[in-house]
Amino acid sequence: MRPEARTRGIAALKSSPAAEGPETAAAYLAALAIGLVLAFTVFPLDFLFPTAGLPWRPAGDAAQHMVAQRYLLADAWRWPPTTVATLNTQEGGLNTVFADSIPLLALALKLLRGWLPEGFHGVGLFYGLAWVAQPVAAVWALRGAGETRILPPIGVALAAASMPAFIGRFGHAALCGHFLLLLGLGFYLRLVRRPTVGRWVGAGALQVAALLVHPYLAAMTLALLGAVPATRLLRGEAFIGPGLAVGVALGAVVGVMAGFGYLGAQGDGGYGMFAMNLLSPVWPAGSWLSGWPWSPQLDATGHGGWEGYNWLGFGLLGAFLLGVLAAPRAAWKLLRKHAGLAVVMAGLTALAVTHRVGFGAEIVLDLGPAPGPLEQFRASGRFFWPVGYALLVGAMVLLAKAGRAGPVLCLVAGLVQLADAAPLRRAITDWAGARPAWDIDAPALRDAFADARSLTLLPSWPCVDHATGGETFGLLLETLALASERALPASTMYVARWRTPPACRDRALAAAPLADGEVRVILPAALPTLLPLVPDGALRCGPVGQLVVCR
Known part of the structure; x- marks a missing residue:
């Protein structure tokens, strides 16, 4: 065997799945351990596995999602x-997809409903x-970029679990499904290198799956998938086949949307109201290191900045800056190598x-309607x-190449990100562990x-x-939450x-x-106008706390 062939064979053996098995397993097991520890320290058990009859009420959008799931189950x-x-x-x-019922999980739970406790929801x-x-x-995403050592995956696992935009989604369960975006990024990295049928x-x-968690997530994963033919086109590689495959994936999504009744739906509109501020990625709101409040x-825009909250975290930013400074040529090469992804990311940023x-507090450009x-x-x-997430994976790839210290620096960046997100974890822990009292007489209504x-x-x-009815919306959802414990047929839903x-x-x-x-x-808001209309209301209606109940 010629020396160069033997060298290539040895390199291939080193990069084979069998040779990487121990480190691969260790990386995934470490990531799984990180996830389990964080999940069970952040969320109480009765939050993860709820039942009916609890002495506290659900709050905000979480009540809407819970009600929809209970009725669906x-x-x-x-x-x-x-x-x-x-x-x-x-x-x-009601089609519960319009109440953020997380159909992917809800339908799986419905298959198991005979074994679930009364009033359970997912x-x-x-x-x-x-x-x-x-x-x-x-x-998974980092390994798709070719990084197979043990420390960089642990660093990226810590950093991803500490992304402020991920943690800051509490109150809206479906939109916490950021792992789908990382899976989408991992598929991009594998498909752009070797687009097999299985992939x-x-x-x-x-x-x-992303669609059946939340349509916004599906739009994002489709954008990541669309970066495959874009990158291959800009590299001068075959792109027509990948482009057709993206079209098939899009067709599958549209088909599921049609079958599940998504198509033809409309909302309140308002594109631009809940935008991302240009400073948001570098504005350290909720950062432990900065000490700034979340x-x-x-x-x-005058509509609050929560939907546009995208602080990247000091761990990610530090890894990115160190990686670029340590290897500027490698950074430029990486950007050129994934030019299609860069174009798609620029488009998503513009959106x-x-x-x-x-x-900051000013509108610096207004392009009209x-x-x-x-x-x-x-x-x-x-x-x-x-x-x-693309910046996170790219930063870790670059930092891992910074000499012998690179993998250790990846781990340090992950630990910095983990520490920096401590106030955000504390906030979601407080929220998940809150036990707000019912504003209505829950025992009497249950009876x-x-x-x-x-x-x-x-x-x-x-x-x-919608502008002034916040208190009424809250009472409406509380009442529905009680009715949902036994899925009592109810006339209305938000x-x-x-x-x-x-x-x-x-x-x-x-x-x-x-x-x-x-x-x-x-x-209460409807008592003056609607109570007098109830037939025999004086005989059939009576107060239950601040509500009136008629039978």
């Missing part, structure tokens, strides 16, 4: 499988699963900052998330619902003033999107005769 199987007939009955039922469980999967997916099938399945976030560009299709992306600041056949809740969601704009029919609902087994609950 309890209802009969239908088509689309995400629909329920027992919730939002005045509108003919919203808290999804937080735990996301926190466990996040560092593991980061190792394309896996990448296509990821797109569908809230309020940077905001130039995130929107047509009304904020810099946005094109109509962009109105679907109301929370546009989220689109920077894949950019942050009222125990033998009821249906719930009519007034005012209905479309009748509440949803983010809808296929047919909901109508306000409260006066007709209030004036209708009470049906056999119906419980009619009227919230």
Whole structure:
């Protein structure tokens, strides 16, 4: 055998999966341990595995997601499988995808519902699963870039589990699924190098899975997949086949959207309202090292900066700067090697900052009305998330090449990121462990619902003033949360999107005769106008705390 052939054979053996087995397993096991430790220290067990009858209430959007999941788990199987007939009955039922029910998990739990405790839902469980999967997916992404040593994967696992934009999503479980973005980045890195059929099938399945967690995540993973033919085109490599494969993946997503009833839905619009501020990636809000508070976030639009919160963390920024300074030529080579990904990341950044560009507290560029299709992306600041993870993986790749100290520096960067995110972890721990008292008389309402056949809740969601009805929305969701413990058929539900704009029919609902087994609950804001309309209201209605219940 010629010497150069023998050298290539030895190199191939060293990089083979069998030769890498021990280090590969160690990297993934370390990442899994990091995820498990963080998940079980951040989230209480009764948050991860809830039951009915708890003496505290769910808060905010989490209540909406919980209600939708409980009804989906309890209802009969239908088509689309995400629909329920027992919730939002005045509108003919509800497709729970529009209430952020995390269908991927909810449908799996529905198959197991016979073994689940009464009132169980998977919203808290999804937080735990996301926190466990996040560092593991980061190792997958880094290994896709060719880094096979043990310390850099541990560093990237620590850093990914400590990304501020990931931790700061508490209150919205589905959008904590950032591990899907890291998996998408890992598929990009593998497909751009060797686009096999198996990898394309896996990448296509990821797109569908991301859709069934949240459509925003699917849009981001599709963008990462679209970077494969873009990069190969800019390299002068074959790109038509990869381009067709991306089209097939997109077709699969559209097909699932059509089958599950996503298409044709509309929301309130407002692209540009919840944008990312230009300073957000480097503004250390919630950083332990800076000592700056997490809230309020940077905001130039007047709608709050939470959706555009994208502080990258001192660990990531430090790794990036050190990596570029240590090997500027390697950094330039890496950028050219993944030029298509860089173009896609630039596009996602432009989507995130929107047509009304904020810099600190000021709008520095306003391009006028946005094109109509962009109105679907109301929370546009989220689109920077894949950019942050691409920067993280790129930074670790560069830093790992910084001589013998490179792998150790990757681990140090991960530890710095972990420490820097301590205030954010403390905030989500406090939130998950909070035990807010019910604002309504929960025991009395549970008694009222125990033998009821249906719930009519007034005012209905479309009748509440969105600008001034915050307290009423809260009471509405609390009442639905109690009804969801036994999936009592309920007349209304708060949803983010809808296929047919909901109508306000409260006066007709209030004036209708009470049906056999119906419980009619009227919230304080509607008492003056709707209570007098209830037939025989003086005999059939009585106060339960601050609400009025009619039978």
